[in-house]
Amino acid sequence: MEPLEFEMFAHEILSRLPSKCVGRFKLVCKQWSYELSSPMFSIIHSRRMSNCEHRKLITLSMSSIYIDNLIGGMVDISERKFISFPVDTPISNLTILAYQYGLLLMCIQGLSDQLVLWNPTTNKFLNLCHNKPKSYFDIKADAVGIYLDSFNDVKILHLQRRMDDVVPRVYSRNTHQWKTLTFFKGPDYASRLYLWSSDTLCKNVLYFASPHYWAPAKSYMIAFDVVYETFSKVSIPQCTHVVARQSRFF
Numbered sequence: 001m002e003p004l005e006f007e008m009f010a011h012e013i014l015s016r017l018p019s020k021c022v023g024r025f026k027l028v029c030k031q032w033s034y035e036l037s038s039p040m041f042s043i044i045h046s047r048r049m050s051n052c053e054h055r056k057l058i059t060l061s062m063s064s065i066y067i068d069n070l071i072g073g074m075v076d077i078s079e080r081k082f083i084s085f086p087v088d089t090p091i092s093n094l095t096i097l098a099y100q101y102g103l104l105l106m107c108i109q110g111l112s113d114q115l116v117l118w119n120p121t122t123n124k125f126l127n128l129c130h131n132k133p134k135s136y137f138d139i140k141a142d143a144v145g146i147y148l149d150s151f152n153d154v155k156i157l158h159l160q161r162r163m164d165d166v167v168p169r170v171y172s173r174n175t176h177q178w179k180t181l182t183f184f185k186g187p188d189y190a191s192r193l194y195l196w197s198s199d200t201l202c203k204n205v206l207y208f209a210s211p212h213y214w215a216p217a218k219s220y221m222i223a224f225d226v227v228y229e230t231f232s233k234v235s236i237p238q239c240t241h242v243v244a245r246q247s248r249f250f
Helices: 003-012 019-025 030-036 040-049
Strands: 054-060 065-071 072-084 094-100 103-109 114-119 124-127 143-148 154-162 164-174 176-180 200-202 205-210 221-227 230-235
Touching: 003 040, 019 030, 040 205, 054 094, 072 200, 094 143, 103 143, 114 154, 143 200
Parallel strands: none
Antiparallel strands: 054 065, 065 072, 094 103, 103 114, 114 124, 143 154, 154 164, 164 176, 200 205, 205 221, 221 230
16 A cells, blocks of 8 residues: 555544554554554544543552543443553652643653653653753643644643743654743743643643732733744633632633
């Protein structure tokens, strides 16, 4: 089969099959394994499965990681599958930060926090902090998100808070390179009194809630346009009855 013909066959036919079937087809030959392991196929397959009634729930316990089926909003443990994390570290050190397109953005906590992109279906991973300074990622200060650009390139947004500045960086899965963007200017944006949430992707915009710990009136939300890669500030309506120390856009 010609490469172009097989690519169309994989994207239009095989991408509609469950992950277990796709895994079996990878054993047919090298061409099938290569195409079915490509980032493009992973994205298409994830989108197909997200519209399917059968979804997956991944759970990190103190001693194991396992995946259950979600059927009709209920957890089905009859076909529970145990998997291993590809990095030798205690599971208690792992935190799920964000997820999109079948990919999990993980933090490995330790002497220096590591930012890892993990595909639990193929068990492949990418350490985004490789060859970076020890303080490159800080789970207590930074925020991250995953999005897909107009060229179907999976990208990671990393909002890095250091001293008095916020440094936004974007990682490209296609080029394996980081680039630095421009953020707001102001004295308070990098303050640790703001408790940044994880990302919420909605209509090509990543949202990060940023409630102020002591002064709710100073709370705001960061909106990142994934098409133009620009930031804007969104006000959060105030509630006079509650001091919101944590917020999340949904």
